[in-house]
Amino acid sequence: MSDATGGDETGVENWRVSPDTNGRSAYVESQIIMTTVQVVTPFSLTYGLFLMFHGADSPGGSFQGGAVMAATVLMIAFAFGVAPTRDWLRNRTVVALAAGGVAAFAAVGLVPVLFGDSFLAHPRFESVFGIDTKWGLEAIEVAGVAPIVAGVLVGLFFLIAAGMNPDDQTPEARTDGGGHDPERADEGTDTETVSGGDRP
């Protein structure tokens, strides 16, 4: 975290921490952070999935699960650099998650309307299809709320993190279509991204 805020280890003179003013990126590659995140990530992602799928029967739920899963992506981005993570998880994916969540929520809610009941009247699933009422609730939790929360949080993070590397600020400067993955950060993220951006 102190990486992102610079100034302190370089002295008070370097008070302006904006990467474009002191010419160095806010991302600092750290073996300790990368190793820690590699160990923690499977557990936190599993915990997010558990909260989402098991929210009906234990504390938690899709909102919390979606937030924990989004936080996992944020951790990966902090350890391996924002740019490679954003290349790996594209804006299209993030927006599709959020929009698909709203669509799925509305679709599940509209099914009872087709059979003459009110919006989100889950018991109708039981009387028409023989599906337990429980699965109607699970459907809007798992397919609706969790993707919306995760998509919006990750989208906001990418939005605010854009321009962390000075070269990120002009989208047209980064025109290569290669699918990066976070592991590439091991070879030095910043130089990777910059040279990748210069490639025609």
Added chain:
Amino acid sequence: MSELFAAALFVFVLVTAVTTALLRDVLAVVVVFAAYSLGMALFYAFLLAPDVAMTEAAIGAGVTTLLLLLTLTKTNRTRPDRWIEGVDLPALAVFAALLIVLVVTLLNSIPAVGDPGAAWNNPGVTQYYIENAYDDTGVENAVTAVLAGYRGFDTFGEAVVVFAAGISSLIVLRQVVFTRE
């Protein structure tokens, strides 16, 4: 023992809240505010509201702090001339007097934690959820039953608000943010 824990937690939350208001350096404020959120998350867990505690820990202490720190790295942090915000003593005296009056007059009417006869406990609604949530919906977590079942339409509205706010931010700032797509 649990009273001692609650008292310590209360002091921690109070100190971090006042510190957040008084500190002038923005980075320090963000860090102390994250500690405040963590204290509040523990408080919610202590008050037997684990769902709220998880949300506070993930969103309040985690994601919000990260977003604020990221925003700070992209702005110029001005060097504060002093560490602590100046306090207007007459205003503080008026506020303290008001607070004391409020606490003295209202403290007795705040229900004890878990008091079944408390004023918020609307038996017509609350008791119905407690008694019928499992039979009606088949989920064991009554909070989920209310959020996704009984009050599903409200949750749909909330979800759409979150979606609309996120997408609006993406659209407004898309020149800066959108990678090639």
